[in-house]
Amino acid sequence: MPRPPKPKRIFFDPKAVYFKPRATPLSMLDEVELRVDELEAIRLCDFQGLDQKRAAEKMKVSQSTLSRILISTRRKIAQALIEGKAIKILK
Numbered sequence: 001m002p003r004p005p006k007p008k009r010i011f012f013d014p015k016a017v018y019f020k021p022r023a024t025p026l027s028m029l030d031e032v033e034l035r036v037d038e039l040e041a042i043r044l045c046d047f048q049g050l051d052q053k054r055a056a057e058k059m060k061v062s063q064s065t066l067s068r069i070l071i072s073t074r075r076k077i078a079q080a081l082i083e084g085k086a087i088k089i090l091k
Contacts (some may be wrong), residue, residue, distance in 0.1 A: 020086035
């Protein structure tokens, strides 16, 4: 039986929860879903410039967990940009 997920600290509440390519109707787009903890990891490391150790401390997770979150999140964002998919942020 897998270990239950550990709650992560989130300090950011996004104003926008949907991003899509311009001039393409939403009904024609596939979506990539980002969880709020994934967005928080990107915000701390890529936007605020914190190193992974410090960002992991802020989120109350291990550095290796934060690293896995970042890898997954960056892959999702890259997929959305390259393949023209919408990004939906799950709250």
